Amino acid sequence: MNTSSLPRIAVLATGGTIAGSAGDASKTAGYKAGVVGVDKLLDAVPALGTVARIHAEQIASIDSKDMSVALWTALASRVNELLAQDDIDGVVVTHGTDTLEETAYLLHLTVKHAKPVVLTAAMRPSTALSADGPLNLLNAVTVAASKDAAGKGVLVAFNNQIHCARDVTKTSTYAVDAFRSPETGVLGFVQDGRVEFQRTVVRPHTAASEFSVTDEWPMVEIVASYADASRVMVDALVAAGVRGIVVAGTGNGSMHATLTQALADAVRQGVAVVRASRVGSGHVMRNGAANDDALGSVSAGTLNAYKARVLLMLALASGVGDLQRVFDAY
Numbered sequence: 001m002n003t004s005s006l007p008r009i010a011v012l013a014t015g016g017t018i019a020g021s022a023g024d025a026s027k028t029a030g031y032k033a034g035v036v037g038v039d040k041l042l043d044a045v046p047a048l049g050t051v052a053r054i055h056a057e058q059i060a061s062i063d064s065k066d067m068s069v070a071l072w073t074a075l076a077s078r079v080n081e082l083l084a085q086d087d088i089d090g091v092v093v094t095h096g097t098d099t100l101e102e103t104a105y106l107l108h109l110t111v112k113h114a115k116p117v118v119l120t121a122a123m124r125p126s127t128a129l130s131a132d133g134p135l136n137l138l139n140a141v142t143v144a145a146s147k148d149a150a151g152k153g154v155l156v157a158f159n160n161q162i163h164c165a166r167d168v169t170k171t172s173t174y175a176v177d178a179f180r181s182p183e184t185g186v187l188g189f190v191q192d193g194r195v196e197f198q199r200t201v202v203r204p205h206t207a208a209s210e211f212s213v214t215d216e217w218p219m220v221e222i223v224a225s226y227a228d229a230s231r232v233m234v235d236a237l238v239a240a241g242v243r244g245i246v247v248a249g250t251g252n253g254s255m256h257a258t259l260t261q262a263l264a265d266a267v268r269q270g271v272a273v274v275r276a277s278r279v280g281s282g283h284v285m286r287n288g289a290a291n292d293d294a295l296g297s298v299s300a301g302t303l304n305a306y307k308a309r310v311l312l313m314l315a316l317a318s319g320v321g322d323l324q325r326v327f328d329a330y
């Protein structure tokens with residue numbers, strides 16, 4: 001086979017369970033994430049050579065629970081650099097499943113190119129019986145090598161499905177079909193080399209996004225509402241100099257009265273407050289379960305609290321005045 005005409009895809013490895021290893025092939029929960037290098041991950045999938053020419057880089061070797069904003073800056077900058085090269089046609093990022101949705105959305109908003117960017121991961125370590133990483137990696141490279149994937153923003157290829165970075169979320173602690181896009185559904189499918197999109201992405205992303213990656217990340221934290229929620233955490237965050245607070249509210253972003261009072265006080269001290277929901281699907285309507293006009297808060301719409309935090313950090317870093325506009329748009 002003449003492979004010189006195949007697309008050239010950069011695979012950037014960051015660690016995660018896809019690079020995880022256990023002493024026993026029957027172990028799918030007790031293992032160490034992020035210990036297998038990118039070359040070994042690629043060697044486990046000989047079929048990659050029929051799909052793309054691979055350029056591999058080890059960006060990090062972490063369990064994604066330990067993802068940091070400094071690593072986000074390095075990763076987004078490297079993706080932008082690589083995509084600016086004429087000899088790179090797309091990028092695949094291998095990642096842990098735990099914070100994949102946050103990194104994916106961060107890249108969706110800060111990568112400035114139309115070439116495909118695809119994240120993938122695994123629920124089972126590379127040493128496990130029925131490890132899901134090798135096929136997920138092959139499918140991610142297949143999507144990144146597909147012309148149809150261009151211009152759709154950052155994608156997540158997992159368990160034969162293709163998700164939009166904005167909508168996808170991890171929904172299971174153990175299942176190999178852990179990722180879902182609640183309310184919106186998958187963008188398409190990848191199976192046996194065939195990439196099929198069934199819908200498109202309408203909200204702005206990548207080149208159309210007004211945001212760029214920063215190395216000055218504002219402090220934005222998440223608090224939740226629940227029975228008898230106190231104001232202790234909000235007051236502590238304000239005292240610590242927080243710039244923004246995302247609330248994972250009950251139901252349609254409602255909040256305990258005590259928490260509401262603490263957040264109103266925080267807004268008066270210049271803290272940006274965004275209401276999301278702890279429910280896991282649905283949207284949070286402005287002036288719905290809480291009076292945003294009176295409180296000075298912003299509703300997150302269909303963004304979950306973790307993604308709302310990403311958007312709020314980028315918006316505060318770039319000095320956005322009307323935060324509700326940004327949450328309505330992105």
Ligand code: ASP
Pocket residue numbers: 015016017018033062063064065095096097098099121122123124
């Ligand atoms: N803790 C792992 C990680 O996020 C879980 C996984 O990748 O599935 O790195």
